[in-house]
Amino acid sequence: MTKKIIxxxxxxxxxxxxxxxxxxxxxxxxLIVSGVVDKWAGxxxxxxxxxxxxxxASGGEGRLSLPLGSSLSAQMDAKYEYNSNGLDGLSxxxxxxxxxxxxxxxxxxxRDPGSFLLGGLxxxxxxxxxxxxxxxxxxxxxxxxxxxxxxxxxxxGFVDFDPRGFAIQxxxxxxxxxxxxxxxxxxxxxxxxxxxxxxxxLANSTTDVxxxxxxxxxxxxxxxxxxxxxxxxFVQYRGTFRDNCTVFGDVDDHTFxxxxxxxxxxxxxxIDRQGATLDTxxxxxxxxxxxxxxxxxxx
Numbered sequence: 401m402t403k404k405i406i407x408x409x410x411x412x413x414x415x416x417x418x419x420x421x422x423x424x425x426x427x428x429x430x431l432i433v434s435g436v437v438d439k440w441a442g443x444x445x446x447x448x449x450x451x452x453x454x455x456x457a458s459g460g461e462g463r464l465s466l467p468l469g470s471s472l473s474a475q476m477d478a479k480y481e482y483n484s485n486g487l488d489g490l491s492x493x494x495x496x497x498x499x500x501x502x503x504x505x506x507x508x509x510x511r512d513p514g515s516f517l518l519g520g521l522x523x524x525x526x527x528x529x530x531x532x533x534x535x536x537x538x539x540x541x542x543x544x545x546x547x548x549x550x551x552x553x554x555x556x557g558f559v560d561f562d563p564r565g566f567a568i569q570x571x572x573x574x575x576x577x578x579x580x581x582x583x584x585x586x587x588x589x590x591x592x593x594x595x596x597x598x599x600x601x602l603a604n605s606t607t608d609v610x611x612x613x614x615x616x617x618x619x620x621x622x623x624x625x626x627x628x629x630x631x632x633x634f635v636q637y638r639g640t641f642r643d644n645c646t647v648f649g650d651v652d653d654h655t656f657x658x659x660x661x662x663x664x665x666x667x668x669x670x671i672d673r674q675g676a677t678l679d680t681x682x683x684x685x686x687x688x689x690x691x692x693x694x695x696x697x698x699x
Contacts, residue, residue: 431467431511432665434675436464440636441657444483448651455478456484457655465676469512475678478504501684503526503536513673521555533564534571536683546678551672553580559598559683571609574600578681587667588632590619596681602644613640613682619661619668621681632661638682 441458459481465479467473483499486596502525509519522539561571580594598611617636624630636657643650663671671677 405491411414430470430674431473431513432674433466434663434665434671435464436462436661436663436671436676438634438659438661440536440634440657442464442636442655442657444653444655446651446653450598458482459657461679463676465678465680469560471512473509474580475507475509475676476504477507477676478502479680479681481682481684485550499527499529501525503680503682504682505538505680507542507669507678509542509678511544514569515544515546517542517677519543519678521557521678521680525571525682525684533562534684535562537562538576538680538683542678546673549584549669551580553582553594553677554578555681559600561600563603568642572601572603574598574608576681576683582672584669584672587669589671590617590668592617592619598681598683607644609642609644611640611642615639633664634659634661641683 437460437462440457444455444457446453446455459479461477461479463475463477465473465475480500480502482501503523504525505521505523507519507521509517510665511517511519518541520539520541523537525536525538527534527536534594536559539558540555542553542555544554547550555576557576558573559576560573563571576596578594578596581593581594585591592615594615596611596613598610598613599608601608615636615638619632619634619636622631622633634657636659638655638657639652641652642652663676664673665671
């Protein structure tokens with residue numbers, strides 16, 4: 401009798417433990433409410449074929465992901481950037497005053513946190529430079545594949561620019577394709593490499609513009625310091641290369657950034673697989689607005 405009681409109690413404990421572990425596992429691999437906020441500052445070097453310019457740059461980004469069930473989620477994100485006047489003398493720089501840009505997007509996706517994500521995105525943006533501006537609309541599809549501590553991310557779709565104000569060669573519409581590789585050496589560190597290609601028609605020309613943007617970013621946790629404690633930081637490089645932007649040829653720029661990134665609901669790899677994992681290319685860094693030449697005001 402005693403043996404039966406012991407066996408019954410043991411079976412009940414094992415069953416209870418199994419159910420608890422299953423509940424924990426469901427919670428661990430399920431979609432979560434999460435958010436990310438980035439803030440950065442840096443310097444940008446512009447080469448338009450005439451004079452090189454150096455400007456200060458700063459920006460930020462916020463993302464919020466909300467589960468809509470066991471596998472469906474919605475994410476909203478927005479980012480902005482500010483670029484100052486050229487640091488060279490007025491007679492030597494081609495930068496047409498400070499530039500402001502903003503873009504926001506909405507994503508709807510189906511995800512299995514253990515293997516893949518499939519979804520769609522759409523968004524709007526605007527960039528102002530001097531008394532000129534261009535607006536942008538974009539829409540497309542996206543997918544992610546999860547393999548241990550590596551995430552592969554692909555996007556593609558349609559982009560449409562709407563210049564406001566005078567420009568020699570205003571951008572029109574075209575398509576974009578983006579690929580991203582994320583590697584997580586630890587749960588709180590990440591190396592991200594990405595490339596975005598855009599082919600966009602010019603409204604006043606029979607030619608088009610090829611735009612290639614490349615990025616490299618490393619996120620890490622700064623060791624604990626007195627008073628402020630541990631701090632999540634990142635360093636990033638962005639290079640954008642454009643052909644046929646001006647009557648003089650190509651326009652390139654290189655931006656070097658350092659910033660901080662704060663998130664809630666988990667470490668970097670948890671949020672990547674279960675939360676706010678999606679973002680968008682920099683559509684507001686096309687041709688228009690980089691230099692005087694693009695507005696027909698070359699000095």
